[in-house]
Amino acid sequence: MLLRIPELLNAEEVSVCRELLLQQPWQDGHLTAGHIAAQVKTNHQLPRDNMIAQQIGQLILDKLGRSSMFMAAALPLKVLPPLFNRYENGTAYGNHIDNAIFTMPNADMKVRSDVSTTVFLSEPDEYEGGELVISTAYGENRVKLAAGDAIVYPANSLHRVEPVTQGVRLGAFFWTQSLVASxxxxxxxxxxxxxxxxxxxxxxxxxxxxxxxxxxxxxxxxxxxx
CATH class of the missing domain: 4.10.860 (DNA Excision Repair, Uvrb; Chain A)
Structure with a gap:
């Protein structure tokens, strides 16, 4: 299932989030990639302990809790706090499949990644490239949504982010363990x-x-x- 959730964040919320995120100290995305993923990952991310990232992540989780579309599609049991990435100057994330198991921050709890979610925080006309490309049995789906929109898709999907050749692409991403694994x-x-x-x-x-x-x-x- 590929499901678009329109306006998970409204325009004002997106504007505030973007202004705050752009002021933060971004780090090399290699630091949070596994051995194989690190070979195809050239983006930047915010550390999980960044206070602004945690606050915006909580806003996103609060919005998801009120989204009937997300609740019906993901049937969430556990949701990892969102992380944030930044693409510019040709950075990209090549084909990969997300890790199957994550550890919940500050808790001795494992989370199985059944569902992946990306929230777009930049408007499509603000950057060139940067499409999220998700492979399915019916071919590739190229996703580039309005700021504030989210895309929900199976975490076991092969996917990539195309190089951003102009502008800046900001986004949030996270994983959900569903009540239903399949x-x-x-x-x-x-x-x-x-x-x-x-x-x-x-x-x-x-x-x-x-x-x-x-x-x-x-x-x-x-x-x-x-």
Whole structure:
């Protein structure tokens, strides 16, 4: 599933976040890459302990908690705090697959990366290149969204960020451990939830919606990893 969440952050929030982020001391992205990923990663990132990054990350998490689209698609169990990257002057991130397991900061807790999310913090016309390219069974999807929009996709997808040849591309990225590990099963649940909502929109007392809701929760109960 590739899901665009429009306006996760509004224009004012994006403007404030960008102004603060551009003032921070960025570090070489190699420092947070694994051995293989480091060979194709040339961007810059903010350290996880950067206070501004933590504050903006919390804003993003708060917004996600109120996003019905994200909750329905990701079915989150654990969400890692967002990290922030910066691309400019030809920097890029070549083809890679994200690590399967991460450690929650300041906690002895492992997080399985089922779902990846990128939040765009620069407008598409402010930089050249920089597309997030996600490979699927149906080919490559090139993603370059408006500032404040987010893209949600399976963490086991091969993906890359094209070189940014002009301007600056800022973004946030993070991973979610889902209640349902299988991306195919999450897709079925998301589609079923959407159908239920459509039925309820036309008939709030629909017997069919109640029946479909029972099927949804029985599938979630069957597939849940908790």
């Amino acid at each position: 991306s195919e099963q999450r897709q079925i649940l998301y589609d079923l939830d959407g159908s239920i909502q459509k039925v309820l929109a036309t008939d709030a007392h629909s017997e069919a919606a109640r029946s479909l809701s029972g099927v949804y929760h029985n599938l979630l109960r069957m597939w849940s990893q908790t």
